[in-house]
Amino acid sequence: MTTNRYAALLRGINVGGNKKVPMARLRPLVEGLGCTEVRTYLQSGNVTFAADDRDETSLARAVEAAVHAEFGFAVDVVVRDHAYLAAVMAACPFPAADLPGTQVHGTYFSEPVTAERFAGLDPAAYAPEEFRLGDRALYLYAPGGLGVSKLGAQLARPALNKGLIATSRNWNTVVKLVELTSGA
CATH class of the missing domain: 3.30.70 (Alpha-Beta Plaits)
Incomplete structure (x- = not known):
């Protein structure tokens, strides 16, 4: 399997004190999904990572489930690979x-x-x-x-x-x- 690089974009977190997701806790959640080279950018729900070439929607659902399990609330996530982001x-x-x-x-x-x-x-x-x-x-x-x-x-x-x-x-x-x- 090939490795690809992705960004997960979490919608509506850390805005006005609602849906607080500390980036220091988000990184290990994404690593727990089998991802590597996990980095966050700003506090607004941007996390980049490397993973075996996977379906973006499946990755997004996995991040949503991990966030819900860890923090107790639902968060919508969009995942896009590097090629798409660059395009x-x-x-x-x-x-x-x-x-x-x-x-x-x-x-x-x-x-x-x-x-x-x-x-x-x-x-x-x-x-x-x-x-x-x-x-x-x-x-x-x-x-x-x-x-x-x-x-x-x-x-x-x-x-x-x-x-x-x-x-x-x-x-x-x-x-x-x-x-x-x-x-x-």
Whole structure:
């Protein structure tokens, strides 16, 4: 079996004192799943690791189960391999390298999304904010940052994300996850 590098993105942990998952306790949980080279990045639920080539969904469910068993609450997890993370970064339709990393965000979805899901949003109503869809990803340009983004708030509405796990990262984190999963 070949080894691959992955990032597990935990949704909604360590936000406002809710669903506290210390990274020092998360690392051994992921190691207990047979993963190696486990590293965490920030306190917002980013963990990278190496593992035998496995199905991303199975890995995500395993991390969810381990977190639930250890902490007693459910957490949604999206797992993506290095090649996918790098492809998302390369396909960014915004000049992310020329902008502060807090102005561009990547949202990772558990399943592919189509433009029809977002057809009810009038992009002109949110200018200069913009979004574009990728494969299982959404790119958001929010020049004022995500915390004050009206478009970001609309894109996060449960009705738009029904049936999906969606978790967002600012561009600084998108880039760092590609670096951490590169094996360099």
